[in-house]
Amino acid sequence: MTTLSPYDAMSPVIEAAYRAKAAAADLGPLPRAAKDDALLAIADALEVRTAEIVEANAEDVARAREAGTSESVVDRLTLTPERIRAIASDVRDVVALPDPVGEVVRGNTLPNGIDLRQVRVPLGVVGIIYEARPNVTVDAAALCLKSGNAVLLRGSASAYASNAALVRVLRDAVGGSGLPADAIQLVPGESRDSVRELMRARGLVDVLIPRGGASLIQTVVTESTVPVIETGTGNCHVYVDAQADLDTAIEILINSKAQRVSVCNAAETLLVHQDIAPEFLPRALDALAEAGVTVHADERVMAYAKGSKATVVEATAEDWETEYLSYDIAAAVVDSLDKAVEHIRLWTSGHTEAIVTTSQQAARRFTQLVDSTTVAVNASTRFTDGGQFGFGAEIGISTQKLHARGPMGLPELTSTKYIVTGDGHIRK
Template sequence: MTSPLSAPFDNLSPVVQAAYRARAAAAEIAPLPRAVKDDALLAIADALEVRTKEIVEANAEDIAKARAAGTSEAIIDRLTLTPERVRAIASDVRDVVSLPDPVGEVVRGSTLPNGIDLRQVRVPLGVVGIIYEARPNVTVDAAALCLKSGNAVLLRGSSSAYASNTALVRVLRDAVGGAGLPADAVQLVPGESRDSVSELMRARGLVDVLIPRGGASLIKTVVEQSTVPVIETGTGNCHVYVDAEADLDMAVEILVNSKAQRVSVCNAAETLLVHQDIADAFVPRALDALAEAGVTVHADERIAAYAEGSKATVVPATAEDWETEYLSYDIAAAVVDSLDKAVEHIRLWTSGHTEAIVTTSQQAARRFTQLVDSTTVAVNASTRFTDGGQFGFGAEIGISTQKLHARGPMGLPELTSTKYIVTGDGHTRG
């Protein structure tokens, strides 16, 4: 069912009307028990599989337009929905069903000396706005996580994925409504122009929080221009540091996986740092492995010195390379004098997402994890593990690189706030 607007709202813009409908839907779903929400999610998963052809055909329109516009293959990869990817998205929704419902969880509680019972419990945020680029899988991930945590969601994808998102939201709304929940709990923000984004960012009081997912420019715009509170998700300028006491075979595997397993995602490595004491043994192997993976190396002078005789494509690094999130088969690389110099480089250029150290030294691992201040610090593991699904959170809403409310992969608990419930027995304050 759809929550109707009453007559006084008829003269409002379509975006504001959608926000009012979302607010009404949020009030309906907030108190629902887990079983009801899970049934709706299962209906969504089934509908995605049943209507895969419809979704993929709509996605093909977006892919054709993107190719005609000269869009890079990395972005097209993020945009593409195949039947296999749709099935994977449906599987992710079922994974969310299996997760605990955070709503109503008692964060802390006690009986005060005066006999009052005090509990702090998790409650939905309310109306969550998601502004994102290119990746239509976010449409389903966001809707599933918001519904499970009792929130309504307003989805504003990029115009490049408009046909895909329209088809997906149509499937989601049909499934949600068929399960007896308000269909307006899931809405695509009306309009393809930037004006609709601006209206969403100004809907303070109707929208409780905005979460931007995309490139640095999008995130900066939302953070700086929104009057609605924002949970900032950051870009992923992730580093792999190979320590003096690294296992070389392990280091090569972690480097290639971090960079090339999937280049178009925020947890892909963008910079390699190598301790000078291991450079002679490691850098030639690293260059050959990166070459085999099709990666171009943007090298400082010390890395470039190893390029002769290598299969690798090596180009000189500029200052811009150290801060670049390539999202492509490119990586910046440098030799550093020490672990502390690696940390100094990371502190200067990191986006605060994920940094990895490869080392057999517990002391080096401990110092690195203490000194590096990012959402995730990996020891002898790929940067690609920074992901809600990999962490066991289910499909994530994003990876927050800020320090307030949520940090790192955001799962269900991060889509809740809390309230205090005070229970007395005629208590009054003197």
């Protein structure tokens, strides 16, 4: 008589979720040393097997270019030996971070003598749904492993070869370290059906984190029965105040927009106070032109474009809400700081906004009035990043207000439980 495996009647996605749940149960109690050893093995394996990863990635990049994919998306998709070394370095940075599991958030002895402690515990099984960014595969796996979570990775079909190669490397390293290899899994399948199954695996998957464009995020938020931590798009603003230092403003603007355009913390809109516009905008337009940025300008900015080197087109309403992820920026002149805030409130995605000013009063008012995950004063929007904040490789940037907000590091991948210790106590 043939004995059926309990997995035989399951779809591949649900089977993967069950395996992840079992792996999560094994990971939760592990000491930091065991998890750190596995992470060091991952970092070493990435460097040793770089050629294998780059070869697989080249398949994805070639297909993307054949399909006419934009260069900004191709850039996000591409893995080079240098980028893989940087990813491995990020994993080692995670090793150096404190383990949040078991941390006592608060605790005290109650009047009746009971000892009460609230401690951090892993979330359990974390599903990540993301687009053409294979570096997320490693970042997510490293952070989930360190925080005691199993992870189900569902990248886009356009990065399937890259993600499959990376997960092979990760699983071999984790299994070789004595931890359950099923703590890291690539969700089977390349069709949308596998995504739908993952979104409906409530009870097996504890939380989903979508990373990508607005369409992907909204699909997961609206269709998932699994709880979702919403990571938002990055329609980030730079506001140049009436009392800004011009040189500082130019440097912050160009860094925010053009240092790397394909990321969510790149600036997409420039707002300029009318009092400083005559001095600032001619210089800013030339600097943007030198950086290769096209300016989608309102009428007042257009007035300063005559004689400029910049490529300037007339802005439409759509430009104010667009996350370009390209060498484009929307630009407007505003009457006051309050008008800048009004514009931001209307169009922001809630990610990052920056003010450039020498006025402490203006900076204080801007930070009080703007309600985004990060508000920068005299600093580039590009600093909104888990690595830059010292969190290690981030799992994403949450633009919601429940559980986690802003760059999500290790503590944001935990929940808590209460431990009640008595001595025969009963409630009367």
